[in-house]
Amino acid sequence: QVQLVESGGGLVQAGGSLRLSCAASGRAFNSYDMGWFRQAPGKGRMFVAHVSRNGGKTYYQDSVKGRFTISRANAKNTVYLEMNSLKPEDTAVYYCAAYGGTGTPASPASYDYWGQGTQVTVSS
Numbered sequence: 433q434v435q436l437v438e439s440g441g442g443l444v445q446a447g448g449s450l451r452l453s454c455a456a457s458g459r460a461f462n463s464y465d466m467g468w469f470r471q472a473p474g475k476g477r478m479f480v481a482h483v484s485r486n487g488g489k490t491y492y493q494d495s496v497k498g499r500f501t502i503s504r505a506n507a508k509n510t511v512y513l514e515m516n517s518l519k520p521e522d523t524a525v526y527y528c529a530a531y532g533g534t535g536t537p538a539s540p541a542s543y544d545y546w547g548q549g550t551q552v553t554v555s556s
Contacts, residue, residue, distance in 0.1 A: 434458040434530045434545040441526060441550030444518055448554070452513040454528030454547055462486070462506040465531035468513045469540060470524035471549075477527065479538040481513060491537060496522075518554045525549040 440452040454466070468480040481502035482491040490502050501514040511528055527549045535542030 434461070434464065436528050436530065436545055436547035438526065438528050438547040438550040441552045443553045443555065446518060446520055446554055446556050448518050449514070449516045450518065450552060452515065452526055452528075452550060452552070454511045454513075456509045456511070456530070461509040465533075465537065466502075466504060466511040467529045467531055467537060467543060468502060468511075469527045469529060469543075470522075470552075471527070472524040475524075477540045478524075479540075480526070482531070482537040483511065493538075515552070518552075520554045520556045523552060523554050525551050 435457045436454055438454045444450055462485055465484050467482040469477045470480050471477045479493050480496055481500055483502045483504050487504045499517045504511040528547045529543035530545040532542055532544040
């Protein structure tokens with residue numbers, strides 16, 4: 433069992449930056465690849481970024497490439513999402529999740545554990 437708690441969301445103007453954090457507890461954090469997803473009102477949960485268990489490999493949704501950076505600090509049991517040049521279309525609830533090890537990393541169904549989410553609102 434892994435417990436995940438996101439923080440760092442808030443209201444920011446377009447062009448601004450936010451850094452989301454996801455603190456993990458429970459089973460060995462460094463045994464899981466981790467992902468960030470987001471869900472806008474009335475839409476499904478969409479893949480944002482994924483990082484391998486040692487932080488050496490990262491993957492991004494095309495719309496956030498060059499603007500968002502996923503990273504992790506295994507010594508702190510924490511995964512981060514640095515978001516720059518934010519746009520109103522980035523507005524959503526952002527979730528971190530622990531990858532179950534099978535299936536595509538871009539699919540929510542491939543993740544076993546989820547946080548409660550943190551709201552990010554980007555004003556124009």
